[in-house]
Structure formats: structure tokens, C-alpha cells
Amino acid sequence: MVGRVIQVVLLCFVVGVILAAFNTDALGLLNWTIENFQKVIESTRKFIDWGGHYILLGAGIVLPIVAINLIFKFIKNRRSSHENE
Numbered sequence: 001m002v003g004r005v006i007q008v009v010l011l012c013f014v015v016g017v018i019l020a021a022f023n024t025d026a027l028g029l030l031n032w033t034i035e036n037f038q039k040v041i042e043s044t045r046k047f048i049d050w051g052g053h054y055i056l057l058g059a060g061i062v063l064p065i066v067a068i069n070l071i072f073k074f075i076k077n078r079r080s081s082h083e084n085e
Helices: 002-021 026-083
Strands: none
Touching: none
């Protein structure tokens, strides 16, 4: 247990030295992380706004075809199960 605590403290020290070499601090790193997370969310929202229209447009053709295919498979499986009885 004590050995694990010492490892964590040494790891924190090494990471702190590396961050200091890049002239950053914990608050700056936290702000950078939050800003990038917000950018990812915004980019995802823009992608959904752009692609959502095309998804809905394609769904008007694809979903009925998939539904018909599933119905045919259901009927085929039902027939084969009745023939095996």
C-alpha cells in the first residue's frame, strides 16, 4: 500500500515536471480540456445538423425496403418451421 502511494506521488512529480516544461499549469490544462470538449460537442452538433437531413431523406427509401425484407424472412422462417413439424 505504501509502495503504491510512493509510485503515485513520483508519477505526479514527473508529470508535473513535464507540464512545467511546456509552460502550463493545472488550471490551464483544465481550461484547454474544457474548450476542446466544447469544440467536439459543437462539431458533433454541426455534423448531426448537416447529416440529419440526408439520413431522414434516405430513411424514406431504406426503411420500407428493410421492413419488407424482414417480413419476407419472417414468413419464410415460419413456413420452414411448420414444414418440419
